[in-house]
Amino acid sequence: NAGVTQTPKFRVLKTGQSMTLLCAQDMNHEYMYWYRQDPGMGLRLIHYSVGEGTTAKGEVPDGYNVSRLKKQNFLLGLESAAPSQTSVYFCASRDPGPPEQYFGPGTRLTVT
Amino acid sequence: AQKITQTQPGMFVQEKEAVTLDCTYDTSDPSYGLFWYKQPSSGEMIFLIYQGSYDQQNATEGRYSLNFQKARKSANLVISASQLGDSAMYFCAMREANAGGTSYGKLTFGQGTILTVHP
Numbered sequence: 001n002a003g004v005t006q007t008p009k010f011r012v013l014k015t016g017q018s019m020t021l022l023c024a025q026d027m028n029h030e031y032m033y034w035y036r037q038d039p040g041m042g043l044r045l046i047h048y049s050v051g052e053g054t055t056a057k058g059e060v061p062d063g064y065n066v067s068r069l070k071k072q073n074f075l076l077g078l079e080s081a082a083p084s085q086t087s088v089y090f091c092a093s094r095d096p097g098p099p100e101q102y103f104g105p106g107t108r109l110t111v112t
Numbered sequence: 113a114q115k116i117t118q119t120q121p122g123m124f125v126q127e128k129e130a131v132t133l134d135c136t137y138d139t140s141d142p143s144y145g146l147f148w149y150k151q152p153s154s155g156e157m158i159f160l161i162y163q164g165s166y167d168q169q170n171a172t173e174g175r176y177s178l179n180f181q182k183a184r185k186s187a188n189l190v191i192s193a194s195q196l197g198d199s200a201m202y203f204c205a206m207r208e209a210n211a212g213g214t215s216y217g218k219l220t221f222g223q224g225t226i227l228t229v230h231p
Contacts, residue, residue, distance in 0.1 A: 042221035103157035
């Protein structure tokens with residue numbers, strides 16, 4: 001039982017490049033989330049999904065797109081990376097009912 | 113306005129002593145939940161404890177307890193008998209309900225408190 005996994009663990013991009021971060025969970029959870037963590041600011045919600053085929057904007061959605069084509073996967077895309085998107089990205093999942101969110105190990109992204 | 117405020121950027125405690133990490137929150141929603149997460153230097157987010165706004169008793173999980181004072185809007189984490197492995201960043205977070213009463217579990221985090229346990 002792997003829980004929540006994220007791919008890749010580290011990535012360096014040049015400004016203007018694109019990439020996709022993959023989050024996968026094997027707990028059959030309905031809800032999935034993408035957060036970013038910047039120094040001194042805690043975690044902020046980028047986008048979330050409440051089921052396969054659904055997505056919604058969080059607190060800081062600009063510059064990101066997401067897709068949830070399969071229940072177990074939640075993809076975060078950067079179409080044209082900017083240095084302001086340098087951050088650590090966390091994916092999380094949970095089911096309705098129990099309050100706990102299960103977090104992935106994080107992806108450290110640097111945009112130069 | 114800050115919804116979650118952690119006013120202690122850093123705290124120090126002696127091993128085996130107890131420590132309290134402060135968290136205050138701001139919400140007008142009667143239904144909400146409060147969480148504490150631990151983030152060690154390795155970076156993962158570890159769930160510690162949860163308190164629902166309607167829970168009558170303070171939550172406890174082993175050495176962790178949540179001192180929930182609803183009228184003061186505070187949800188302080190108390191760690192008893194500190195251990196060296198408790199050295200980490202600690203985040204307080206809140207889940208509110210959307211209009212219509214469903215939050216889908218979205219969390220708002222505080223800025224965190226770095227706890228250092230001295231031997």
